[in-house]
Amino acid sequence: MRIAIDVLVAISVFFAFAGTMGIIRFPDTFTRIHASGNITTLGVLGVIIGGVLYSGFYLHDGGMVVKLLIMGVFYLVTSPISSHAIMKGAYKHGVRPDKEMVCDKYGEDMVEEEEE
């Protein structure tokens, strides 16, 4: 069980490292948002599942298990919402990708809304 918990937390450290490198090195705002999803879903879920196993099998504390499960469900629900909201706000604020876009459906929808 100890090995399983360590492997889960190490996987989460790996994903957090990948997300951090992505945020620092990616060239563009939208690719950085894509890299931040690495941290806020997989990185957190590894720590939370490892924590549930540890607090259930070693600490024998039911309250910590329930709190960790609530935090996991909260992260699963809210991280797509926040990243989607930030992406929409960045697009309306005037941020565009570095390279030429192949198709821009959201911009066409915005133009149609303004014409109506």
Add this chain to the structure above:
Amino acid sequence: MIFEEFVFFAICFIVMALCLFYRLIVGPSAADRAVTADCLDVLTDMALILFALYSGRSVFLDLALITAILGFLGSVITSRYLEGRL
């Protein structure tokens, strides 16, 4: 049984959070700073969870839950402001 490796993993998360301060300072647009602040919040949360497991106190779990809720609210309100509807 005490898991001492939780402290090393928590130190790893804190070092990553300190690395993110680079993007928080030099980020070209405001959306970059919002995304980076969100991720910094989550990394601090993970370190808090690991420290709560290491010390066996559930107070730090409450603090981590509050930090998660405040980070979500902050990023959503920042995106509303960028959208121009606040």
